[in-house]
Amino acid sequence: MKENIQEGLAKIQIFPGKIKKSDIVFYNPEMKINRDISSLAIETFTSLTGRTVKVLDVMAASGIRGIRYYLENKRVEKVIFNDLNPHAIKLIKDNVKKNNIKNYEIYQKDAAELMHQYRFEGDVVDLDPFGSASYYLEALARCTSNKGLFMVTFTDTAVLSGTYPRTALRRYNVEHRKDYFPKGEVALRVAWKVIVECFAKFDKGIVPLMSISHKHYIKVMGMVDKHKKKAEENLKNLEYIQYKDNQEKEFVKCPKEEKYIGKIWKGSLQNEEFIKKCLSIGKRKEYIDKASLKLLTRLFDESSIPDGKYYELPKITKYYKKPVKSFQEIKREIEQRGYRMKKTHMKGNIVITDAPFEILKECLL
Numbered sequence: 001m002k003e004n005i006q007e008g009l010a011k012i013q014i015f016p017g018k019i020k021k022s023d024i025v026f027y028n029p030e031m032k033i034n035r036d037i038s039s040l041a042i043e044t045f046t047s048l049t050g051r052t053v054k055v056l057d058v059m060a061a062s063g064i065r066g067i068r069y070y071l072e073n074k075r076v077e078k079v080i081f082n083d084l085n086p087h088a089i090k091l092i093k094d095n096v097k098k099n100n101i102k103n104y105e106i107y108q109k110d111a112a113e114l115m116h117q118y119r120f121e122g123d124v125v126d127l128d129p130f131g132s133a134s135y136y137l138e139a140l141a142r143c144t145s146n147k148g149l150f151m152v153t154f155t156d157t158a159v160l161s162g163t164y165p166r167t168a169l170r171r172y173n174v175e176h177r178k179d180y181f182p183k184g185e186v187a188l189r190v191a192w193k194v195i196v197e198c199f200a201k202f203d204k205g206i207v208p209l210m211s212i213s214h215k216h217y218i219k220v221m222g223m224v225d226k227h228k229k230k231a232e233e234n235l236k237n238l239e240y241i242q243y244k245d246n247q248e249k250e251f252v253k254c255p256k257e258e259k260y261i262g263k264i265w266k267g268s269l270q271n272e273e274f275i276k277k278c279l280s281i282g283k284r285k286e287y288i289d290k291a292s293l294k295l296l297t298r299l300f301d302e303s304s305i306p307d308g309k310y311y312e313l314p315k316i317t318k319y320y321k322k323p324v325k326s327f328q329e330i331k332r333e334i335e336q337r338g339y340r341m342k343k344t345h346m347k348g349n350i351v352i353t354d355a356p357f358e359i360l361k362e363c364l365l
């Protein structure tokens with residue numbers, strides 16, 4: 001039995017299930033935050049670039065993303081829906097009619113095939129697979145147009161964050177370890193590394209706009225800058241991170257310490273201007289969840305220290321067998337020494353700071 005629901009401005013039918021891969025058609029209400037922020041990102045992108053866009057929702061399931069993106073953004077003129085599952089295709093057709101979407105196409109293809117078909121034409125491409133997105137990234141890189149926006153979700157976070165180093169080596173060609181923290185940060189840096197490498201093959205550079213590590217998934221959004229020089233500059237931003245048991249860390253071209261991970265993306269994970277605009281647009285929309293705005297607020301705070309390092313504070317204090325001080329106290333001490341520290345969007349007392357490790361230690365212990 002299908003069920004009617006409303007999410008954002010979309011009124012759709014879904015097959016209620018236990019939220020697993022084998023559901024007739026997949027729909028996870030927990031991902032509303034992900035969809036809220038993605039919809040706001042499209043509005044931010046179109047208002048900053050002045051572009052009217054065609055959106056490719058290449059793993060559409062119920063069609064909820066493409067429908068929301070169309071209804072919630074004046075500058076989305078067309079949506080291309082795609083899913084391999086025949087039940088999804090039937091549901092998308094019904095949901096598109098129900099929401100009076102005027103300009104759309106629906107395909108039942110492998111997502112990679114669809115993205116190759118629309119090569120260079122993807123103004124906005126949303127890739128939302130089960131598990132890893134790695135298998136589809138070359139097609140995504142070929143598909144996304146110059147100055148286009150791509151948005152990718154990965155749910156194989158255990159692999160990206162180092163729980164399974166051998167799988168990480170095969171899937172992402174990254175030398176990984178289990179004892180680097182914060183896990184969310186490293187998952188994002190591995191994802192950006194493979195994205196940079198895939199886009200560089202097509203002489204495309206990228207600019208990261210937003211990177212989210214939340215619950216069971218990570219989501220990255222970026223813009224294409226088709227330029228050989230930009231692609232080369234991106235590749236130079238892939239380095240090793242070497243670290244010690246106390247979590248002191250450093251990006252290096254060639255690791256000298258025993259513990260290291262790499263290569264991974266060294267550059268900034270967030271774009272302050274983009275996130276600031278997303279947040280201000282979001283605050284004006286009553287259908288955007290409070291939790292989505294809270295996440296965006298944290299992302300915005302974090303984006304103000306673009307060259308900062310991420311630390312999971314309890315890991316450092318545990319190493320030195322000291323109690324954790326309050327965030328405000330540590331922040332005050334950091335600021336007294338002329339540096340900055342912000343809470344990040346990641347769970348677990350994870351901060352970003354431009355203070356050298358010795359200073360952080362001094363303030364923390």
Ligand SMILES: C[S@@+](CC[C@H](N)C(=O)[O-])C[C@H]1O[C@@H](n2cnc3c(N)ncnc32)[C@H](O)[C@@H]1O
Pocket residue numbers: 025026027028031035058059060061062064065082083084085088109110111112128129130
């Ligand atoms: C995580 S769900 C997408 C959820 C949807 N975007 C949403 O926000 O509710 C992944 C979808 O990809 C579809 N799928 C899996 N492999 C595919 C492939 N190779 N090509 C196209 N669709 C695929 C599945 O049928 C499923 O509907």
